[in-house]
Amino acid sequence: TRQENEGTAVEAGSKATERFAASGKPTGTGVPKERVSLLAGALIKAANDIVVEHEVTYEEYNALKAWLIKVGNDGEWPLFLDVWLEHTVEDVNSQDRPGTKGTIEGPYYVPNSPVLDSPATVEMRDDEDGVPLQFSGQFTDTDGNPIQGAQLEIWHADSAGFYSQYAPGLPDWLFRANVQADSEGHFVLHTMRPAPYQIPTDGACGQLISAAGWHAWRPAHIHIKVSAPGYQPVTQQLYFPGDPHNADDIASAVKPELMLNTTPRTDGAAGEEASYDYVLAKV
Numbered sequence: 275t276r277q278e279n280e281g282t283a284v285e286a287g288s289k290a291t292e293r294f295a296a297s298g299k300p301t302g303t304g305v306p307k308e309r310v311s312l313l314a315g316a317l318i319k320a321a322n323d324i325v326v327e328h329e330v331t332y333e334e335y336n337a338l339k340a341w342l343i344k345v346g347n348d349g350e351w352p353l354f355l356d357v358w359l360e361h362t363v364e365d366v367n368s369q370d371r372p373g374t375k376g377t378i379e380g381p382y383y384v385p386n387s388p389v390l391d392s393p394a395t396v397e398m399r400d401d402e403d404g405v406p407l408q409f410s411g412q413f414t415d416t417d418g419n420p421i422q423g424a425q426l427e428i429w430h431a432d433s434a435g436f437y438s439q440y441a442p443g444l445p446d447w448l449f450r451a452n453v454q455a456d457s458e459g460h461f462v463l464h465t466m467r468p469a470p471y472q473i474p475t476d477g478a479c480g481q482l483i484s485a486a487g488w489h490a491w492r493p494a495h496i497h498i499k500v501s502a503p504g505y506q507p508v509t510q511q512l513y514f515p516g517d518p519h520n521a522d523d524i525a526s527a528v529k530p531e532l533m534l535n536t537t538p539r540t541d542g543a544a545g546e547e548a549s550y551d552y553v554l555a556k557v
């Protein structure tokens with residue numbers, strides 16, 4: 275069931291902006307002067323080169339200025355950057371890490387979700403719509419040995435495509451949990467299959483998408499962050515084979531290694547099951 279009040283771009287954007295400010299990620303002074311000069315200089319040069327190459331008009335320049343102002347007013351800098359830039363940052367930074375592939379975090383992670391021992395069931399409403407999904411797997415190191423103390427944080431949209439804490443009227447921890455694997459690294463989690471996700475169409479990013487004639491869709495996905503003491507954490511997403519947007523994700527975050535193959539439950543229970551194993555690299 276689609277919610278009556280779907281919320282606005284400004285509501286979701288402002289929350290994502292506040293959350294980022296509170297996350298401890300913005301360091302401000304942490305980047306050395308030489309790198310600031312190099313990177314800001316390269317970005318400014320790239321923009322100037324585009325003006326020359328495409329003979330940008332004053333009308334286009336002013337449209338850009340108005341739009342950039344709107345991105346900030348709508349709180350959509352996290353959305354804009356995570357959709358159109360984070361995938362390359364993630365690629366560059368995960369190149370040399372062995373083990374399970376990662377992908378972008380996106381704007382809707384919330385830390386400190388409820389800690390649940392495996393086998394776990396994520397928070398759902400009594401009348402929750404959708405296809406139940408049993409998700410299981412095992413954590414090993416790069417030599418195939420089980421890892422102790424592993425945890426798997428998940429967050430995903432509901433079957434209408436809404437994220438808790440970023441859309442109105444949803445329980446705070448709906449489809450958000452931190453599952454503790456057992457001593458052999460095994461985990462089992464019961465959740466629901468999420469719907470494809472459309473980024474807000476009524477804010478600055480939506481305005482760009484419609485002005486350019488693009489689409490606003492991400493394929494259905496489950497966000498996951500895995501970690502274990504002594505191992506490098508991995509932030510990733512899992513996708514469902516056959517989703518029409520796997521091939522044209524607006525956020526360019528799909529990888530072939532991130533497909534979750536679901537099958538009907540073998541024990542006769544309703545819904546589907548799928549497994550995915552995590553291989554973590556030592557710190």
Ligand code: MBD
Nearest residue numbers: 356357380381471473525
């Ligand atoms: C999402 O759910 C998401 O995962 C990304 C990357 C961007 C916007 C919304």
Ligand code: FE
Nearest residue numbers: 380382471497
């Ligand atoms: Fe998402």
